[in-house]
Amino acid sequence: MIKGTTFATDQSGLRPIYAGVLFDLKDNELNMVALDGIRAAICHYLNGSSGTISAVIPGRTLNEVAKISEIEDTEVKITFTSNQILFTIGKTKVISTLLDGEFGKYETFIPNEYTLKVIVNKQSLIDNLERASIIGREGSFSSVLLDMQEDKMYITSSSQIGDIKGELDVLLQGLPLQVKANSKYILDALNAIEDEEVMLKFTSSLSVFVITERNNENSTYLISPVRM
Known part of the structure; x- marks a missing residue:
């Protein structure tokens, strides 16, 4: 703990x-x-x-x-x-x-309702975020865009260096959504979770989103998005 x-x-x-x-x-x-x-x-x-x-x-x-x-x-x-x-x-x-x-x-702080829940392999998400962070880093801050639609999550990062886009298979329950966030905060949460699969829960592109293990909520991580 x-x-x-x-x-x-x-x-x-x-x-x-x-x-x-x-x-x-x-x-x-x-x-x-x-x-x-x-x-x-x-x-x-x-x-x-x-x-x-x-x-x-x-x-x-x-x-x-x-x-x-x-x-x-x-x-x-x-x-x-x-x-x-x-x-x-x-x-x-x-x-x-x-x-x-x-x-x-x-x-x-924890939302009562969600419009989108996404189940994804933790290590695949970590690998894609780490690659995107290299391109999107500005000082200690590295923003990524999470684009979730039709059982896919697209992770995009852009900077003066260039652009990078990753694609993951996910289980999507709810409405498609785009959310921008600091990749470091997401990675910190993922690295604290032991399960192989995680669940990300969203309300809107501007609302706090939640990361938990897929099968239990003994650990709950909340992250504020970045305004797009």
Whole structure:
């Protein structure tokens, strides 16, 4: 869940609360949420722990915990105080101050209805996006156009260097649509998903779209499109 969220934390330093990941535990369900104003990552987990906890943990702390837990290969125990969190990983302890501030109501960000759902092989989509990113990169930003119609997804990118267009077979449910987005944000989400197939869900060309695994929604990724 850590690696599925921390990449979406805000790195600008302008909103310190969003440099962390929300740990939201209630009704035996845990949601870990990161967002930076353009995208969001939400990982859902059924948890046997009782009680209610809502705290924002620094993303850097979670990344360190993830590295240590890979080395220790043991269960991570988490203890909260009013303003701190303690991770116990085998014989290693990591303590951090929680971030103070009001975190956005992430539940309201997820669309209730979609006009288009697209099922596609994850690796094929990654390969096409990476090729398109080479052409469309402008600094750290690389935009691609997703054109979905008749069980095909066309991925196009243009710049002064040239143009590139890829084609994928997809399972399309709904109305044809074109959406422009930052390819890096899509790739970050895809690389956090383990399933071989993913589902992309759209409402319109200007609305937030959603990426999940095909067969479950334990991990949900939201991305704001680029205006065409």
